Amino acid sequence: MDDAPNNEHFTLTPIGHVVSDYPDKFGIPRQPGLAPAANARLVLTAPYNDPLAVRGLADFSHLWLSFIFHHSPERWSPLVRPPRLGGNKKVGVFASRSTHRPNRLGLSLVKLVGIDTQHGVTLQLQGCDLVSGTPVVDIKPYLPWAEAHPNAQAGFAPETPSLMAVTFHPAALASLAQRQDSATLLALIEQVLSQDPRPAYKQKDSDSDRLYGLRLRDVDVKFCPRQNGEATTLEVMAIEPYAE
Amino acid sequence: MDDAPNNEHFTLTPIGHVVSDYPDKFGIPRQPGLAPAANARLVLTAPYNDPLAVRGLADFSHLWLSFIFHHSPERWSPLVRPPRLGGNKKVGVFASRSTHRPNRLGLSLVKLVGIDTQHGVTLQLQGCDLVSGTPVVDIKPYLPWAEAHPNAQAGFAPETPSLMAVTFHPAALASLAQRQDSATLLALIEQVLSQDPRPAYKQKDSDSDRLYGLRLRDVDVKFCPRQNGEATTLEVMAIEPYAE
Numbered sequence: 001m002d003d004a005p006n007n008e009h010f011t012l013t014p015i016g017h018v019v020s021d022y023p024d025k026f027g028i029p030r031q032p033g034l035a036p037a038a039n040a041r042l043v044l045t046a047p048y049n050d051p052l053a054v055r056g057l058a059d060f061s062h063l064w065l066s067f068i069f070h071h072s073p074e075r076w077s078p079l080v081r082p083p084r085l086g087g088n089k090k091v092g093v094f095a096s097r098s099t100h101r102p103n104r105l106g107l108s109l110v111k112l113v114g115i116d117t118q119h120g121v122t123l124q125l126q127g128c129d130l131v132s133g134t135p136v137v138d139i140k141p142y143l144p145w146a147e148a149h150p151n152a153q154a155g156f157a158p159e160t161p162s163l164m165a166v167t168f169h170p171a172a173l174a175s176l177a178q179r180q181d182s183a184t185l186l187a188l189i190e191q192v193l194s195q196d197p198r199p200a201y202k203q204k205d206s207d208s209d210r211l212y213g214l215r216l217r218d219v220d221v222k223f224c225p226r227q228n229g230e231a232t233t234l235e236v237m238a239i240e241p242y243a244e
Numbered sequence: 245m246d247d248a249p250n251n252e253h254f255t256l257t258p259i260g261h262v263v264s265d266y267p268d269k270f271g272i273p274r275q276p277g278l279a280p281a282a283n284a285r286l287v288l289t290a291p292y293n294d295p296l297a298v299r300g301l302a303d304f305s306h307l308w309l310s311f312i313f314h315h316s317p318e319r320w321s322p323l324v325r326p327p328r329l330g331g332n333k334k335v336g337v338f339a340s341r342s343t344h345r346p347n348r349l350g351l352s353l354v355k356l357v358g359i360d361t362q363h364g365v366t367l368q369l370q371g372c373d374l375v376s377g378t379p380v381v382d383i384k385p386y387l388p389w390a391e392a393h394p395n396a397q398a399g400f401a402p403e404t405p406s407l408m409a410v411t412f413h414p415a416a417l418a419s420l421a422q423r424q425d426s427a428t429l430l431a432l433i434e435q436v437l438s439q440d441p442r443p444a445y446k447q448k449d450s451d452s453d454r455l456y457g458l459r460l461r462d463v464d465v466k467f468c469p470r471q472n473g474e475a476t477t478l479e480v481m482a483i484e485p486y487a488e
Contacts, residue, residue: 008379010256010312012347031390048346053322056335059399066310066349068254078297091300094383102292103256105310105382107351109391135252138349139338142396145404146275147353150392155303160389 014135016044027197027214032108033127037187040128049120062142067106068135069099076102087200163194165233175239258379260288271441271458276352277371281431284372293364306386311350312379316343331444407438409477419483437478
């Protein structure tokens with residue numbers, strides 16, 4: 001090994017920040033691409049907001065974003081409990097995408113929808129799963145011939161999570177109807193709730209009719225599990241503006 | 245944006261270092277997976293070398309490594325010249341995988357071949373394109389259902405680079421025959437040279453019969469371009485032990 005000092009470290013400066021429909025962590029789909037209706041843009045920061053730095057980027061359909069889980073604690077743990085395993089089995093942190101990891105580095109594959117270079121640089125993204133304010137430290141183009149391995153073996157998370165049925169109470173639909181963005185907001189709520197954002201240990205508890213709150217865009221979405229025989233659906237009860 | 249201070253920064257500590265068949269940057273294939281014969285392992289550093297931290301990782305076939313281009317200068321430039329474009333067209337640094345990027349962060353998809361937890365943690369990798377000594381800052385499992393997009397559009401690098409024919413001079417074959425690792429070293433040399441490691445501007449120069457040197461494993465590989473009508477092949481002239 002030609003150099004491996006023990007107290008080596010590297011400093012990262014964000015190249016930009018995400019502005020998204022996710023004001024909070026709670027409810028964000030656990031992988032990118034699962035809620036395409038979410039609005040998101042990446043606003044580059046000076047001096048990285050030079051239009052030259054994104055020349056040719058529009059010819060790529062997908063991008064990798066490297067970012068910092070800035071809301072996560074700096075402590076890490078060797079074992080984590082992935083929601084996919086019901087929250088009660090532990091796997092190694094490096095076998096997971098958990099936020100409780102050394103260096104708090106995240107990696108997200110997003111669709112590039114547009115690039116605005118009128119004032120600095122703003123990238124319009126689809127399928128972005130990042131909380132608003134997330135510091136982004138790198139952008140790289142996606143190379144399908146090097147990075148698409150459809151048959152890769154994927155341990156405890158071998159396929160897309162199954163979707164949960166989502167219904168809307170008439171009161172919730174009435175609130176939606178009054179908004180200009182009713183169509184995209186309805187789609188976003190459906191996509192986010194169908195991932196079942198409830199904590200894993202609550203998903204088992206079929207008797208609970210607890211009311212949950214989730215913030216999306218500028219609203220508070222109140223929802224409730226409903227038991228129909230074996231199946232659980234999530235019903236959106238109310239959609240209300242939220243106060244900071 | 246909930247927080248975007250201008251002088252925000254984050255400190256990364258390596259979780260481990262790569263030990264590979266690539267003592268130098270020159271000649272390393274420009275994307276991972278192109279030279280599966282290269283030996284590589286990732287040796288985790290304390291306190292990250294806890295066997296618990298990789299529990300369940302063996303069930304994944306592919307891993308993402310986030311690492312630092314530690315041999316690259318810290319200065320970045322908004323425009324770079326990708327070798328794929330012959331080295332004379334410029335694209336934005338964020339539309340490239342260039343090492344001359346802000347934060348010097350690299351991302352590499354590698355195959356996981358084995359995990360040794362006898363003394364700390366060592367991961368055996370295949371297709372790793374990292375120079376020996378590279379500091380790794382994160383490991384994440386590859387999730388095919390989220391990350392395999394075979395039809396993604398990939399700008400100026402739409403497909404696997406074409407391969408160059410490689411031949412061996414009898415003197416080079418004689419040196420190889422004396423080694424215990426002759427089979428894997430031959431494969432490695434073939435895989436690396438078939439990517440044409442010559443600088444892009446030299447690849448155009450069909451009259452040159454310059455002798456190039458490339459270090460792989462513990463040898464110096466001397467090779468030379470040969471013109472056969474329209475086609476160029478690379479001939480391995482000598483394989484010699486190198487001195488540090």
